[in-house]
Structure formats: C-alpha cells, structure tokens
Amino acid sequence: MSLLTETMERPLDPSYAAAAAARRARGVAPRRRPWNTPVVGAVAVATGLLFATSGLAFTRAEEGRTDRADLIARIERRQQEADAAATHNAALEAQLRALESGAVASGPQGTRLEEVRAAAGATAVGGPGLRITLDDAPGLGPVGGGGPRGDAAEEGGRIVYRDLQQVTNELWASGAEGVAINGHRLTSTTAIRFAGDAVLVGFRPLARPYVIDAIMGRAEQARFTGGAGGRYLDELRTAYSLVADVRAPSSLTLPPADTTQLRYARLPGGGGAPGATSAPSPGTTPEKENG
Template structure:
C-alpha cells in the first residue's frame, strides 16, 4: 500500500515588511501629530480660524489700528527730534561760549599774576639796592630772590632699582628709617648741606630753589622741599666753580656718605660738571623773625635784641 504525498498549498503568505521589527518607530513616524492636536486643528479649520493673516473683520481692523499707532509714534518722534535739534544746538553753543569766556578770564588773571610778580621782583631789587648798596646782587643771590646762571655741578640721585630690598641694620635705621633702598629726606639734607659747605652759591632740587629758610622734610616715603613733594630721580643743581665744587663735595664727609649709600644700599648717583646751568628764583622770600633796625634802635645800641636783615 502506497502512501500519498501531502499536497502543498499554492497560497502565498504576504511578505513581511522590512521594518516589521521597528513597529514602534514606524508608528511614531506615521503619526507624528498627536490625535488630540489633529482633532483641534480640524475644529479650527471648520470654524474658519487658522494661521497666517487674520481673516475676520475685527482682526483686520486690529492690525490696521496697530499699524496706524506705530506710524503715529514714529512720526511724533521724528517731529520732536526736529523740534529739539535747534534747542540742543543752542545749548551747545552757549556752553562753548561759557568755556571760552572762562578761558579768557583765566588768561587775564594769569597775566595779572605775572605782572604783579614782576612788580614784586622789581620792588625787592629796589629794596636790596637801597639797603645793600653795591652788594645788592650778592644779597639777591644769597636770598634766592633772583634767577642765577653760571657754571656748577649736576647731581642726580635715585632710589635703588629694587627699592624694597635690603637686610637692615644700616646707619639709617637708627632714626626709624628702614633699609628699603629709597632716598630719604635726611639723605637729601646731607647732600644739600655738603654742597653748601663745598662752596655752592645757589642750589635747587628738582627745580625748587633753596634759600636759608628752605626746609627738607618727609611725608611718608615722599620728600618735601618747602612743603612741595618731589618725585625721584632727584636732580640737584648747584652753581659755583664746577670742577672745584665737584671735587670738594666728593671728598667731604657728606660726599662719602652718599658714596656709602650707593655701595651698601644700591642708591644710584651721578655727578657731572656743567658749564652753564640756570636756577629759578625762589617762589617767595619771607623773613619771619629778623627785622631791619629803625633809627632810634640803632642809636640805642645792640641791647634792643633785634638783628639787622
């Protein structure tokens, strides 16, 4: 007995999709818009409400009103700018005129100050000639009331390159000065006194003329000459016999002191002989204590207790 072979079905099954294994991603791609959003969009479309330009009369009127308001604002702003432009120009012109007027007044005041200064200088020279006779020029030189020109020396003193360095224990610490490599007021005092003793006839420090009434003091780390602060480097000009003055100063005790500051503290110094230097007059010469004797005081002798100027 022979067995019958099972018949094979000729019906073909549908082919599987290539992306059947990615059904979740496929659903997301096919339905990117949520059903609720889709229904809302359909209802708006049915009611005549949609994107783009407004279609209702009320919306069109609102847009037109907004455009008109914007145009009015721009127009009013432009009109105000045109109106205020002349006012601003006028205020600017008035300000310029006030500045020019103030400048002219300051120049006039400066001219008056210069004229008064020249008058005071002339009066001083006249008084010196009256009391000093043929020694008027010498008195003016010693008092510092006149400009001086002649040969002399130029001494430049500056702080050390590293002004904060130092090991301490130096001679300047005895009076409370720390060893910082800075030039101190007492250093300048010794330099100036040394130049006077070496034969200087007139001295200035950074353009500040020194007289017998000048004071060199300190305010913190700053050096003051007649209460005017000086900034390093300090340029000391001294009128006198240049070469002799330079040699005498460097050989003096104060000159050796300055050399010691250079060797031990790094203070920088430079001295040179100059053939022609000019020193300005002192700003003011005021005798605070000495007074000239009157005729009665001279007749009474020296027991009046007042000296002669």
C-alpha cells in the first residue's frame, strides 16, 4: 500500500524531478518534444486534408459510376421502346395494306387507288422514259465560292440546286409520271435546295454526277426535249460547258419514295362505306387532320 500511495502522491521519479530543477536553476528551457513543433503540426494538417480529399474523390467516383449505369439503363429502355414501336408500326402497315387490297382488289376503285399511289410516290413505277445526267464542267477545280452561282467565274461551271429544280419542273410540266434523282424518288413535298456547297434532295446530300430518271411516254419526251427543258439543257452545255447528257431508255424503274405521310383525310359521304365516291354533305366538316 505504501508503494501505491507514493506513486499516487509523487508520480514523477525523484531523479527526474531533481534534473528538471537543476535545469531551471541554470536557466535552461525545458526540452520540447518533436511532436510539439509547428512543422509536425503542418504535416498533420496536410495529411488530414489529403485523406479528406481522397475520400471525396472516391465518393464522387462511385457516384459517377452509378450515374453512368443509370444512363445506360435509360438508353436501353428507350431502345427497347423504339424497337417495340417500330414493330407495331410495321404490323399496322401490313394490316393497312391487307385492308386496301381486300377493299379494292378489283374494279375502278382499285385502279384509281393504284394511280393515286403512283402519283404520290408510294409505289414503284416503270416504263419508258428519259435519263438525264448532269455534271460539272470537265477539268473544274475544287468547289469554291459562297453559294449557288454566286460568283460566275467560280460557280458558272458547276451544277447547282437550281439546275436540278429547273430540269425536274420541266419534266413534270411535260407529263412525267415519276421522277427520281440519284435513286431518290421525288414527290410533291420533296425539296431541292443547297447547304453550303452540297445539293440536298429531300434533306439528303447527293454526290455528283446527278442522274435524273423520269418515266414518260414518247410524246412527253418529245415535248420536253423540244420545249423549255431541252433549251435549258442546251444553255448549260453551251454557256457553262456543263455535262448534260440525255438518253431515252426503253425501260426504267423508279423506287417508291423514302417516306409518305398522310396529313389529311376526307370522309366520303355521310358515314358511307369505305371507298364510296359520293360528295360530303353540305354543312359538314369533311377534313380531319391525321398528322
């Protein structure tokens, strides 16, 4: 018990206490432990910041991986929804074709339907016609200038969108049943324009040479070549040295248009059977928007 009492009352060894008293008597400052220096404190703070930054970076990396996984899952879900919608659309189109063929399989209505589909570009058409090939003047350098025929010195020897517009319009005016440029069928809603130096047909960029196929009979061909269309091609050859080759194959086939969209429908009669030809009743609103 005496040892425990002495330890409680005098925890410091007498020799250590005597040495500390002697240093104080000589005016010597007490020794400082290395861990009490400012350098050690700064290192400790820096180490703490390093561990904190590492923890934050790890947390953000985990969050980034989670966000990426969520994004991939959303993309996959949207892709599945798009595939399902495409499958459903294909089934509806097949059903529509079956109903059309069953409703007007024969008779004047079927003939009229085929004529309308051909005029709208919904079906392929074939027969005799003209094949017109338009290309830049031989030996012309790279494309330059700021727009279609903006600089006669640079753009005069190039085929521009207005040339395609003019030729196709003259083909329609001469009685063409169908027209295609580089295999792209033209309809009443197809635009021919330019974007920079590129010629766009239905928002699709085309590469030269530009091959225009038109289904038309011999009389319509003569009307085109002997009219404004033929004169325009002659002007391209003589005034600008452009390539404007015209041939008349005995058989051409034009593919259907890329897309056809029904925007308006007219109900014949007052609730009559599909395919009826009677006129709408007065005072009714026959047109209904479908797109």
